[in-house]
Amino acid sequence: MKTLTVLELSKLYNINRQTIYNNIKKGILSKNSDNKIDLAEAIRVFGEPVKKQDVKEPVKIDSPNSAEVLLLRQQIDMLKNQLDDAKDRESFYQNQIETMQRLLEAPKPNMTTFTDQKPSQDIATDPRLEPGVKNDGLTTPEKTENKRIPVPEPVEPEQPKRGWLSRFFLPNG
Incomplete structure (x- = not known):
């Protein structure tokens, strides 16, 4: 032996x-x-002795740089995945927006939208204008009440009451 x-x-x-x-x-x-x-x-x-590695085989030396490189590569992979997810979300939301816009572009014929309305003048400031009744033949005209809003006329302030002597001695004012 x-x-x-x-x-x-x-x-x-x-x-x-x-x-x-x-x-x-x-x-x-x-x-x-x-x-x-x-x-x-x-x-x-x-126990059995561990066979030593041949010197010809490359020996990896763990250094702080290799650990940092590995960490950075993992972070890069994670960021790539997040970017792909964000792109997918963006395309999904873009498709949703396009669908909503297509639905909004075709309004129903009897409905008016806010953008279709013309700016109307205020009846209180311009009493000459009253809304005209449209007769498109589809609806029966209804009697409408006068929708004028009464505007009070300006009133001059009352003069303070004057005593008997002040009527003779003070000028009219």
């Missing part, structure tokens, strides 16, 4: 030499008369 020194065993299992000495002292691990440890004994205590 193959035997290893404490230094070789610590390199093979990537553990501290002091750990190996402590295991020998406690009786968990035993060594030969030539102060070497049998490989089968090391496998029993520490």
Whole structure:
């Protein structure tokens, strides 16, 4: 069987030499008369040794920059998804607006909309104008009451009452 020194065993299992000495002292691990440890004994205590990677294979080194790059890429992906969602919402709302505009462009013939009305003059300020009765042949004319609003005429303020003597001595005013 193959035997290893404490230094070789610590390199093979990537553990501290002091750990190996402590295991020998406690009786968990035993060594030969030539102060070497049998490989089968090391496998029993520490398990199969992990194979080291060949130097030819690229070794990834985690650096703060690579973590930042990964985080930034995740944020970019998230923002792209949000942008796509926003574009979808915008197109949906644009279609809704177009549908509503098509519905508004074709008003019913008997209905008048606010934009179809002509500005009317106020009857109170111009009493000459009264609304004319339209006879389009579809409705029967109804009697309408006079919708004039009475406007009070300006009244001059009354003169204060004067006493008997002030009538003779004060000028008319």
